[in-house]
Amino acid sequence: MKVLVPALSTSLLLLAFIHPATSFKAGDFKTCSQSGFCRRGRALAERARENVDNWHSPYSVDPLSLSLVSERASLTARVKSELYPDIKFSLEVHVHEDGVIRVRMDEVDGLRKRYDEAAKWALAAEPSISTDIQWKVDASRARAAFGQQREHEVVVDFKPLRVVLNKNGKEQVVINGRGLLHMEHFRNKTVEEPQVETEEEGSDTQEVLKVNPNAWFEGNSEDAFWEESFGSWTDTKPKGPESLSLDIDFPRHGHVYGIPQHATSLDLPTTTGENPFFEEPYRFYNADVFEYLASATTSLYGSIPLMHAHSADSTVAIFNVVGSEAWIDIAHPNTHSTSTHWISESGILDLFILSGPTPTDVFRQYGGLTGTAPLPAHWALGYHQCRWNYVSSDDVRGVQKRFDEEDMPVDVFWLDIEYSTDHQYMIWDKKNFPDPVEMTNDVAALGRKMVVIVDPHLKRVDDYPVYKQARDLGILVKQKNGQDDYEGWCWPGSSAWVDFFNPASWEFWKSLFKTTKGSSWSWIESTEDIHIWNDMNEPSVFNGPEITMPKDLVHYGGWEHRDIHNINGMFLPKVTSEGLIARGATPKRPFVLTRSFFAGSQRYSAMWTGDNLGTWEHMTVGIKMVLSNGIAGMTFAGSDVGGFFGNPESEMLVRWYWVGAFSPFFRAHAHLDSKRREPYLLDEPHRSTVRNILRLRYSLLPVWYTAFHETSVTGLPILRPHYVIFPQDEAGFSIDDQFYLGSSGLLVKPVTRPGVTEEIVYIPEDKVYYDYFTYQTYRGSPKGKHVTVPAELHQLPLLVRGGSIVPTRDRPRRASSLMHRDPFTLRVALDESLTAHGELYLDDGVTYAHKEGHLAWRGFSVNNAGAQLRLSNVDLAAATPRSAVEGGAIATFDRQNAFQRGIESVRVERVVVLGLPDRPKRVVVEGGHDLEWEYAPGVAAGAKKDGVASVLTIKNPRLGVASDWAIQITL
Amino acid sequence: MRPCLLSLSLFPLIASALGRPQTHGVHPSFLSKYKPEGSTWTCLDGSKTISWTALNDDYCDCPDGSDEPGTSACPHNTFYCTNEGHIGASISSSCVNDGLCEPACCDGSDEPAGVCENTCAAVGKEYRKVQETARKLRRTGSKIRSTYIAFAQKEKKRLEAEIESSEKEVVLQEKEVSHLKDLVDRTEAISAEVLEHKTKSPLYASLITHHNALKSLQREHRKHLEREKQLGDILDNLRRGYNPNYQDMAVLEAVRGWEQLAHLPHIGETEREEGSDGDEEATTPVEESEEELEEGEWTSLQLENELDGLLGVDHISLLMEHDAHVDDASSVSPQHDIRAYLPDFLVPQYEALRDTLVSWLQTLGVVRGSPNAASDATRAREKLNDAERNLDSVRKQLETARSDLRELFDLAWYGAEGEWKKLHNTCLTKDTGDYVYEVCLFEEARQKPNYGGQTFSLGKFDSWNLSPGVTEGSAEYYSKQVYGHGTKCWNGPERNVKLDLTCGTENALLTVAELEKCEYLFTGTTPALCLPLEEDRESGKDEL
Structure with missing residues (x-):
């Protein structure tokens, strides 16, 4: 929802008034040169570049220290730095069962301890280390081969230390190949430390007089070792320097993706090397950025340190689990290689190398580490209507009434911060919301839900029970003395924050969501139809450095805020979602929306791209950001439709609805200062266009739900960029303005520019595609082909890939929960060989009964037996029960499960077959009756020319959507 | 559901x-x-x-x-x-x-x-009950409404009477004016030539230029005052609303600078905390400490109070007076004292003639004992001016009465039966805790803070419901009033109100909501919307 400064407070508006064109305040956030450790890291890289011929890594493995764990593919060894012979480091390299290598390095017996719990929070479970892969060790290296053909090999070179992933003897990933590995050891502060001012842009390192023999590597100064200032804030660094620099190169991969969240193209542009696209490295430091730029490497609200590296030959990934501030430089030494440099402020090295070799493998491997996004509640895939703010319970009722009067489907109404008294979340402002439970029930009576915001900052007043209890429990974030509660400024004024790293906070927070009275305070003025929005959880602190907490604050276990900053945002939605699951008698799937996130956040919440602007640029980059989040596991993602700031003109708003309708998370939202822009307020013809867009989203809900299901099992993203589906098609590697929806075969290219009447769509293969609405055919070619598709404001370039079967529910309804008994339409888009297939997953959409096998998972296929096509509906759950739900929880599938019995009456009401070569002779249910059908002649799937495809419409075959059957089409 | x-x-x-x-x-x-x-x-x-x-x-x-x-x-x-x-x-x-x-x-x-x-039996029953209640309400309301209509009729009579008497008065005044105009014309004919010449004097021309310049300066000055006030409002909002903990030095300096300029105390955090917003001292800058004025310079108070008077001076009269004044000072002007050019033997005859002429003019009432023709004309002109002002005022009165009468039954104003006239300037209020919202029908809507601070205009009466598809004079037309062009939100639109009205036995505001920044939706009831029930209308006709 929100911005770093209350827009109600006129200060910011005044600033906006003065600088209407450039509202992003670059001065609020650090550049690399203003961040001491980044400056040191980049300087190190610069020295290495300048002395490339004489450069070597000072780090090496002591071969004598090497030990192998019996029965497990784990190697441990001591690492030494020639710079500091007395400092000891440990190295562990593990080979996991699924082709993942984990590399850990830490300082041993140091003065202090590096933060080592980032993986504990990011990983869904401790990965299993392979028991059958063997390390082979000689004098200079250790190596372990793995993979089905043992085509992969991990090599640990001893001197200098390098870790390399090979495939068929060729280097894929090289760690420390350029010798930039540097783990700054803990040290004591020498007395006459020169102070280094860092306020000035590009402040030069200051000369220190003593001679430093390590200067060739470390440089000649102790730059910002013990203190660092930014603006009016000073970061005391009681632990001194502890940063980590690491080069990770991909000698055979010319494209890298991931490391969300940044407002950039999906194919990450360079930051170093020749003519870098950006000057600044990609930054990870979760921040509440006011009116962020639509193209920049500045940090945003969340951080997922996962990077894919891709080529036509293979896909690999690295997952560098770091919770502190971090910076990443990317360069392409040539078009087929990538080098990256990771600089992080604190913490151990804990790096996962995902060996691929296909995108699908990488998703499986990453899902195995951090978990997949669980199947959400079905209603959460509907349309969400939000605004800062719906001002009263009658306002909410009025908005609902208008949606119904206009027959526009909507599932969820949202309340932003103004529902609360003085921004004490969960405390209703009774003046405007006198009857919150009745209001919620009025919304729920139409099968809808509410989402209400609960932010992490707690107003520091004793009569706010949430604050009082948290304070009394001693679970608030502490000042740097580790004793006193930290006080910062946010929406309610003086605020405190729960330290969710403290396990004692978990039960406390979860208990708040009980809707019935218990021993401690809980939100009894809520119902199970209320779900939660967690905003401002970076955390946003209005009077803090970079609008967040000072780094020297102290969390549970004595860790500094600096160590855990980027992880912090994950906890609030984690504990909140656990609270929602636990609040009722029957556990129901929770919905939590988060702004801040870390690797693993997908297990708990959906995310949105924060406070975007109502501009075409933000609409465009929002799609790229959602794609990028999707490949990093955070699949349930979307951008505010319409843009948070501003008053979009009708054309932009309509286009944005098209974008939203094809985002996993589909919510319209608007700033307090903006005009109301609910879709029913649009003038015609735009109102009807948006009604049609909403109805299209709802009719495609079976496709969406099936895609979410697949994601929950495989980790594959819901919106799939080209390189994920066509990993060998070079022409698609940089495409991020069109994408496929799950495995459905739907290819979408939303329009994000004004005045467009047609759009060019790239078809990456030699296949026929059909316009979803008009059945016009578009044929690709083996090398890919660009086709022109009509794209006026009421149109969307939406194509169905030949060979797909798309199940939809075409009856307009007011809410998704009112569609559960509606019949299905199957759109069969034949390919050139007159075959097709599709999937449909269904369950109750609300509870966890699916994990006990209460579900239906169907496969539709058309087989071509010469004179006859056979469309069959088969039971996929029975065929592959282990893939039926996430985590392989079901061993065998009971076809008579209660859910499946309950939908026996849900039928297929219509089958539409596109691309038949001729009028069929007969259409019958196999072993049963003749069917009624109509045929409109047109272009065949295998024809050479394009035109409107032939359409066979089979009327009401009276077949259950979840039953086994087949229809024969005699040609 | x-x-x-x-x-x-x-x-x-x-x-x-x-x-x-x-x-x-x-x-x-x-x-x-x-x-x-x-x-x-x-x-x-x-x-x-x-x-x-x-x-x-x-x-x-x-x-x-x-x-x-x-x-x-x-x-x-x-x-x-x-x-x-x-x-x-x-x-x-x-x-x-x-x-x-x-x-x-x-x-x-x-x-x-x-x-x-x-459930139709029960629903139907309940529906009929509700309908009956609504009918009762409407019947009661329509009785009140009929008193409004009666009021309008009375008002009509009053206005008609006023128009009649005003018309008569206008006739009288017109006669008076035309009489005086004649006189002035004749007098001025004598002096016109002289005047024509005199207005060409560089002194007079310069005076007119000065006058115009001063007038322009006053216009610009007012513009700047308005601008300064707006800036002051912006800065007051900034001062009260900024977040001191955000530590944005640019904002802090702006606030401090404003406080110094406007002689306001520095607003502290504690002061901001609880309820201090309310009893904030006056936010208009205190009067500048008296500057040293050069001799003859006006104080700002004089500028404010006396400039209009100065600019209202009739320059022609002034020119005449000036001449008179100059004549008195140098009584020996040769052009004026004709005697200097007359042979001595003719002087007694001239003096006799002159006295005769003056007394003749005096008899006519053109000059009063003054020998100066221009001055006589001035006096005549003043009298005419007075008479014309009177006429204007009577005409205006007449025009007002006529337009009031027109509006009385104008669909876009008080309705076909004038049923809304009674409610003109009837003020309805709603206390929401922090504010009292008030709408004075057909005039203005306001937001008055309960705990001190500025009262904002939320707009002046603009129109009835002009939404597309709504016919002028229909029930839907009268179900909404629009008040527009209220105090501008400096970061938003001009405040405005939509007032949704339904039939009720009282004139009352029921709810107030700010659905968008500075855009208010009021709901209320009024008997003016309680149309008589069909059967009552029938029986009413019978009674008539």
Whole structure:
């Protein structure tokens, strides 16, 4: 929802008034040169570049220290730095069962301890280390081969230390190949430390007089070792320097993706090397950025340190689990290689190398580490209507009434911060919301839900029970003395924050969501139809450095805020979602929306791209950001439709609805200062266009739900960029303005520019595609082909890939929960060989009964037996029960499960077959009756020319959507 | 709405709508078109002929959807429920067979048989009760409304009388003016030539230039004052609303600078905390400490109070007076004292003649004992001016009365029967805790803070409901008033109010909501909207 400064407070508006064109305040956030450790890291890289011929890594493995764990593919060894012979480091390299290598390095017996719990929070479970892969060790290296053909090999070179992933003897990933590995050891502060001012842009390192023999590597100064200032804030660094620099190169991969969240193209542009696209490295430091730029490497609200590296030959990934501030430089030494440099402020090295070799493998491997996004509640895939703010319970009722009067489907109404008294979340402002439970029930009576915001900052007043209890429990974030509660400024004024790293906070927070009275305070003025929005959880602190907490604050276990900053945002939605699951008698799937996130956040919440602007640029980059989040596991993602700031003109708003309708998370939202822009307020013809867009989203809900299901099992993203589906098609590697929806075969290219009447769509293969609405055919070619598709404001370039079967529910309804008994339409888009297939997953959409096998998972296929096509509906759950739900929880599938019995009456009401070569002779249910059908002649799937495809419409075959059957089409 | 708690398994596989008659859901006015032609039927748009049994078979055959009046199979359809015992209703086909029993269809026909109870008996009864209550309210309200109409009639009479007397007065005044005008014309004819010459004097020309310059300066000055006030408001808002903990030095310096300039105390955090917003000291800058003024310079107070007077001076009169003044000072002007040019023997004759002329003029009342023709003309002009002002004022009075009379029964003002006239400037208020909202009908809406601070205009009466499709003078037209161009939100629009009114026995504001920044929605009641019931109207006619 929100911005770093209350827009109600006129200060910011005044600033906006003065600088209407450039509202992003670059001065609020650090550049690399203003961040001491980044400056040191980049300087190190610069020295290495300048002395490339004489450069070597000072780090090496002591071969004598090497030990192998019996029965497990784990190697441990001591690492030494020639710079500091007395400092000891440990190295562990593990080979996991699924082709993942984990590399850990830490300082041993140091003065202090590096933060080592980032993986504990990011990983869904401790990965299993392979028991059958063997390390082979000689004098200079250790190596372990793995993979089905043992085509992969991990090599640990001893001197200098390098870790390399090979495939068929060729280097894929090289760690420390350029010798930039540097783990700054803990040290004591020498007395006459020169102070280094860092306020000035590009402040030069200051000369220190003593001679430093390590200067060739470390440089000649102790730059910002013990203190660092930014603006009016000073970061005391009681632990001194502890940063980590690491080069990770991909000698055979010319494209890298991931490391969300940044407002950039999906194919990450360079930051170093020749003519870098950006000057600044990609930054990870979760921040509440006011009116962020639509193209920049500045940090945003969340951080997922996962990077894919891709080529036509293979896909690999690295997952560098770091919770502190971090910076990443990317360069392409040539078009087929990538080098990256990771600089992080604190913490151990804990790096996962995902060996691929296909995108699908990488998703499986990453899902195995951090978990997949669980199947959400079905209603959460509907349309969400939000605004800062719906001002009263009658306002909410009025908005609902208008949606119904206009027959526009909507599932969820949202309340932003103004529902609360003085921004004490969960405390209703009774003046405007006198009857919150009745209001919620009025919304729920139409099968809808509410989402209400609960932010992490707690107003520091004793009569706010949430604050009082948290304070009394001693679970608030502490000042740097580790004793006193930290006080910062946010929406309610003086605020405190729960330290969710403290396990004692978990039960406390979860208990708040009980809707019935218990021993401690809980939100009894809520119902199970209320779900939660967690905003401002970076955390946003209005009077803090970079609008967040000072780094020297102290969390549970004595860790500094600096160590855990980027992880912090994950906890609030984690504990909140656990609270929602636990609040009722029957556990129901929770919905939590988060702004801040870390690797693993997908297990708990959906995310949105924060406070975007109502501009075409933000609409465009929002799609790229959602794609990028999707490949990093955070699949349930979307951008505010319409843009948070501003008053979009009708054309932009309509286009944005098209974008939203094809985002996993589909919510319209608007700033307090903006005009109301609910879709029913649009003038015609735009109102009807948006009604049609909403109805299209709802009719495609079976496709969406099936895609979410697949994601929950495989980790594959819901919106799939080209390189994920066509990993060998070079022409698609940089495409991020069109994408496929799950495995459905739907290819979408939303329009994000004004005045467009047609759009060019790239078809990456030699296949026929059909316009979803008009059945016009578009044929690709083996090398890919660009086709022109009509794209006026009421149109969307939406194509169905030949060979797909798309199940939809075409009856307009007011809410998704009112569609559960509606019949299905199957759109069969034949390919050139007159075959097709599709999937449909269904369950109750609300509870966890699916994990006990209460579900239906169907496969539709058309087989071509010469004179006859056979469309069959088969039971996929029975065929592959282990893939039926996430985590392989079901061993065998009971076809008579209660859910499946309950939908026996849900039928297929219509089958539409596109691309038949001729009028069929007969259409019958196999072993049963003749069917009624109509045929409109047109272009065949295998024809050479394009035109409107032939359409066979089979009327009401009276077949259950979840039953086994087949229809024969005699040609 | 009541959710339908029916379990899904009760639905048979064969479309639930089967077994429904083909005319299920058809609006009575279309029933005649739902007749089989043998065993077939043609879609209402004529595009297709289908089997009669395909009607309401839960499959959409007709492109216009006309074959599925009783199911949800075709989009964009409406479904009609007869609601026996109550009144029929049409709902969207998207609400049919969705598991929810629509309140609009108390007979439950929107869902498969057995799903929804038929509640029409109770609903109908309740509906009639509510209707009866509404009728009673309307009857009571309409009685009050009739007093408003009576008031308008009285007002009409009053205005007509006023118009009549004003018209007479105008005639009288016009005569007086024309009489004086004659006189002035004659007098001025004498002096016009002289005057013409005198106005060409560089002194006079310069005076006029100075006058114009001063007038322009005053206009600019006012503009700047207004601007300064707006800037002051912005800065006051900034000062009160900024977040001191945000530590934005630019903002802090702006606030401090303003405080210094406006002689305001520095606003502290504690002061901001609790309730201090309310009893904030006056935010207008205190008067600048007296500057040293050069001799003759005006103080700002003088500028404020006396400049208008100065600019209102009649320069022609002044010119005359000036001449008189100069004449007195140098009485020996040769042009003026004709005697200097006369041979001595003629002087006594001239003096006699002059005295005769003056006395003659005095007799005519053109000059009073003054020998100066220009001055005489001035006096005549003043008198004429007075008379003209009187005439103007009477005319204005007349015009006002006429326009009041016109507005009285103008649809865009007080309605066909003048029923709203009574409510002109009737002020309705609503206390929401922090503010009292007030709307004085046909005048202005305001927001008054309860705990100190500025009162904002939320707009002046602008119009009735001008939404597209609303006919002037219709009930819907009078159900909404629009107040616009209130105090501008400096970061938003000019404040404005939409006042939604319904029939009620009292003039009252019920709710106030700010749905968007500075855009308010008020709801209220007024008897002026309580139209007489049809039967009362009939009986009322009889009584008449």
